[in-house]
Amino acid sequence: MKIKLEKILNLDDGEYRFHFETAARDIGLGLTDYEGHEVFDRPVVTDVVLNKTSHIYYVKLYAASDARFLCDRCLEDARHTITGEFQVAYTDLKSNREVYDSESEVRLIEIHKANEITLDKDVCDTLMLEIPTKVLCKEDCKGLCVQCGANLNEALCEHAVMQMNANN
Ligand SMILES: [Zn+2]
Ligand SMILES: [Zn+2]
Incomplete structure (x- = not known):
């Protein structure tokens, strides 16, 4: 799940959208239950809204995946859709970073080192945070x-x- 910098550095200021579908394990979401089955066994769908304003890239991501848990009471399959949102900003100007970093996290893109923004870890962390502590196959199991x-x-x-x- 990557956004190529060459694609966005020369864009006009404005809003851009990206859509990704990835296997969970490809973004590090290889969680398994105690029987060894993958919990996130369906694709992770991520929609990204990128707002570009004077060398700041505001990234808002919406991630969703249909996950397979075991019911806390009967141990049968219990499927749940896990969704989460995350926001972060990037800039390719060091001076920008100093100005904005006090308000919220602004990550510096080092153009000579990286040629893309990688979303994998943010998407993975976002979904992990949304995993419920208790899962039931149905309310009245x-x-x-x-x-x-x-x-x-x-x-x-x-x-x-x-x-x-x-x-x-
Ligand atoms: Zn009995
Ligand atoms: Zn149950």
Whole structure:
């Protein structure tokens, strides 16, 4: 996920949009669950709005990916769309950086060293921050029987039936 500098350095001031679709592992998002399955097993879609104003490039990125988690209660697949936003600014003028860096992070593009802006790490970090701590396959997941391990969403085991009768 890269924006070539040659593409943007000579642009007129204004707003430009970029769209990327990348495999999660290609941007370092190779997270796995305890069974070893990839959590981000579908493409990461990123839309970038770049605003250029007198050698400052404001980058706003919107990232989204459909991820596969395991339900906290029943351990079955629980898919969730993870979305996140991130903003950062770049400049190719050192003097600009000193002026703006006090307000928000402004990264210096060293034209003699780099020929592109790489978004991979920002997209990866943005999505990682949005991973929920608790994931359920559905709001009212009944979970597993603590005695026999049966998935109570599928059928009631004898323990669940006994429990229900005891409650009535
Ligand atoms: Zn569940
Ligand atoms: Zn049971």
